[in-house]
Amino acid sequence: MxxxxxxxxxxxxxxxxxxxxxxxxxxxxxxxxxxxxxxxxxxxxxxxxxxxxxxxxxxxxxxxxxxxxxxxxxxxxxxxxxxxxxxxxxxxxxxxxxxxxxxxxRMPNLPHESVPVGRSAEENVVVRVFGEPARHAFGPKTHVELCERLGLVDFARAAKVSGSGFALYTGRGARLERALIQFMLDLHTREHGYTEVWPPLMVGPACLEGVGQFPKFKDQYYGVAEGDDPSNLGRLYLIPTAETVVANLHREEILREGDLPIRYCAYTPCFRGEAGAAGVGTRGLIRMHQFDKVELIQVVRPEDGYEAHEAMVRHAERVLQLLGLHYRVVLLCTGDLGFASAKTYDLEVWAPGQGTYLEVSSVSNCEEFQARRMRLRYKDCQGVNRHPHVLNGSGTALARLYVALVETYQQADGSVLIPEAVRPYFGEERITP
Incomplete structure (x- = not known):
């Protein structure tokens, strides 16, 4: 607010x-x-x-x-x-x-002065690029072909039980998903200084309002009813991202300045209706109603907000660097900013089978916007109550990371190599047909 x-x-x-x-x-x-x-x-x-x-x-x-x-x-x-x-x-x-x-x-956050003015994603600015696109001596297959041939994801049975926009990871595919999650949690807690939390997956509407997802985007989220009683529908909602619950952990509190910065990371499934979004019904992992994500949250003093923002981008980048994936960092223009964000960087990873970049992380400084909505404050050294900056970023999101990894590391014989950083978690060097 x-x-x-x-x-x-x-x-x-x-x-x-x-x-x-x-x-x-x-x-x-x-x-x-x-x-x-x-x-x-x-x-x-x-x-x-x-x-x-x-x-x-x-x-x-x-x-x-x-x-x-x-x-x-x-x-x-x-x-x-x-x-x-x-x-x-x-x-x-x-x-x-x-x-x-x-x-x-209903009023969104004010864009930071360093955010370029633009009307749409076409006017976003590429800040830097890491690595080169993977080159294959053969026509790279899509992740759908690879996952089905290797038995990693069963799209048909997922659609049978839940409809489009869902995935059933099986066998080594499920193990790879779990390995990636564990790899990211260990990286952020052991190297980047975040405290891991495992939050509830359902929250009240006040939490969605606190981070700026309600009331504007209410039609995109899954409300939960207990049993068949429609009167309690909307008392709880499935979280669209761990940000929703983790950013609210200190709502309506007055922290001490010495408590800051607070750094949390959390793995959760995420649930989004994606109302009106094109492509939800298509096969594959590009746009999902349910997907996994490791989220990063920081609560910091306002004077530390933008230094923390740049650091959080580097933390998310480190995931992609260790996985050896080609990516770019994009600064969003004013017309493409999220509702609560004052400044956002997107990390877009190259997916050879798609022939395009896929967003796997958005890292945002919401400044005091969310803190005001959540009535979150801290008492500074002068005894004055102030609103902190609240930051969030994907560190990173699956399943698009999964898409990029499988498509990047596919081999001519139909197998998929496992990046070295993930091998201790996966237990094998490659997935063979």
């Missing part, structure tokens, strides 16, 4: 930054300010009436002390009238505050 003080005092800047996203949310600024001004007028009136009530109450005490009961009773009737008016104004203040907050929840 944006800072209402910033909206009041830097209105043109906020409007310009929102307009750079291209979503039209800058039109909400005037509505928010109108409601904010109305709230402030109502509060001023309430405070004036409360002061008047206090004055009259003191006068009643004086009149009673002087034995002037009739005048005191008249003043009591006046205070009751003032109380009714105050109660009515308090009700109006609550309604206006709720309306203002509902509008502000």
């Amino acid at each position: 944006l800072d209402i003080k910033q909206i009041r005092e830097a209105t043109d800047f906020v409007r310009e930054r929102l307009a750079s996203r291209g979503g039209g949310e800058e039109s909400l600024v005037d509505e928010v300010l109108e409601l904010d001004e109305r709230r402030r007028r109502l509060l001023a009136e309430v405070e004036a009436l409360k002061a008047e009530r206090n004055r009259v109450s003191k006068e009643i005490g004086r009149l009673l002390a002087e034995g002037k009961r009739e005048e005191a009773e008249a003043r009591k009737r006046e205070t009751r009238s003032l109380g009714d008016r105050i109660a009515e104004l308090d009700r109006q203040v609550g309604e206006v505050e709720a309306a203002r907050e509902a509008l502000m929840l």
